[in-house]
Amino acid sequence: MTEMDNVSRKVIEDAEVIRGKNIKEAEEKASQILAEAGKKAKEMADRGKIEARQHYKKTYDMEVFKVKAALDQKLLLTKLGLVEEIIGSAKKRLSKLDRSGWEKFLKKMAEELGISSGTYIIGKDEKIVDDSLAGTIKGIKPDSRAADFEKGLKISGGRAEILLSPGNYLDMDVEDLKMEIASYLFSGEK
Numbered sequence: 727m728t729e730m731d732n733v734s735r736k737v738i739e740d741a742e743v744i745r746g747k748n749i750k751e752a753e754e755k756a757s758q759i760l761a762e763a764g765k766k767a768k769e770m771a772d773r774g775k776i777e778a779r780q781h782y783k784k785t786y787d788m789e790v791f792k793v794k795a796a797l798d799q800k801l802l803l804t805k806l807g808l809v810e811e812i813i814g815s816a817k818k819r820l821s822k823l824d825r826s827g828w829e830k831f832l833k834k835m836a837e838e839l840g841i842s843s844g845t846y847i848i849g850k851d852e853k854i855v856d857d858s859l860a861g862t863i864k865g866i867k868p869d870s871r872a873a874d875f876e877k878g879l880k881i882s883g884g885r886a887e888i889l890l891s892p893g894n895y896l897d898m899d900v901e902d903l904k905m906e907i908a909s910y911l912f913s914g915e916k
Contacts, residue, residue, distance in 0.1 A: 805911045809904050813896070816903075820892030821877075827892075828854050829862055832879065835890050836863040844883025845869035849891070851876040 823831060832855075835841070843865040848855050850873040857868060860879055869882065878891025896903070 805908070808911060809907045812907055813900060813903060817893050817896055820896055823854070823892055825854055825859065828859060831892055831895075832859070832863055832890060835895065839888065841866065841881055841883065841888075844881050846882070847871055847873050847880045849873050849875050849877040849879070852878065855879050 841863060845868065846860050846863075846866045847869045848857075848860060855878070860866065860868070863881070866881055866883075873880070875889060878889050878894055880887060880889045
C-alpha cells in the first residue's frame with residue numbers, strides 16, 4: 727500500500743499545487759477586476775462631477791439671466807413711467823398758462839406756422855383766450871361758427887385748420903419729446 731499511499735499523496739500534492747495556482751490566479755483576476763472597477767468608478771465619478779458643475783453653471787447662468795432680464799424690464803417700465811409722468815407734468819403746467827403766457831404762445835405759433843390770414847374760433851370752455859388776445863395774431867378775424875372743441879384757439883385759413891393750445895402743441899411733438907426724455911434717462915447724460 728505504500729505505493730498507493732505515495733500515488734495518493736502525489737495526487738493530493740499535485741491537486742494542492744493546482745488549487746494554489748488556481749486560487750492565486752483567481753485572486754490576481756479579482757484584484758485586477760477590482761482595480762478596473764475602481765478606475766471606472768473614479769472616471770464615472772469625475773465625469774459626474776464635471777457634468778454636475780456644467781449643469782450647475784448653466785442653471786446658475788440662466789437664473790442670473792432671468793433675474794437681470796426682470797430687473798432690466800422693471801427699470802425700463804420705471805423709466806417709461808417717468809417719461810409719461812414728465813410729459814403729464816408739462817401738460818399740467820402748460821394748461822395753467824396766464825394771459826401773458828398765452829400771448830407769447832400765440833405769437834410764437836403764428837410765426838412758426840406762418841399764419842398771416844384766416845378766421846379763428848375760441849374754445850367753448852376757454853377762460854383766458856378772448857377776442858382781444860386772439861387779435862394779437864395779425865390778419866385773423868373771428869369766425870361765426872360755434873366752437874366744437876373745449877379749449878384753445880382754432881385758426882382756419884384756406885383748406886388748413888389748426889387748433890392752438892399748449893397741450894395740443896405738446897401732443898404734436900410728444901413722440902419727439904418722449905425720444906429726447908428717454909435718451910436722457912437711458913443714456914444717463916446730463
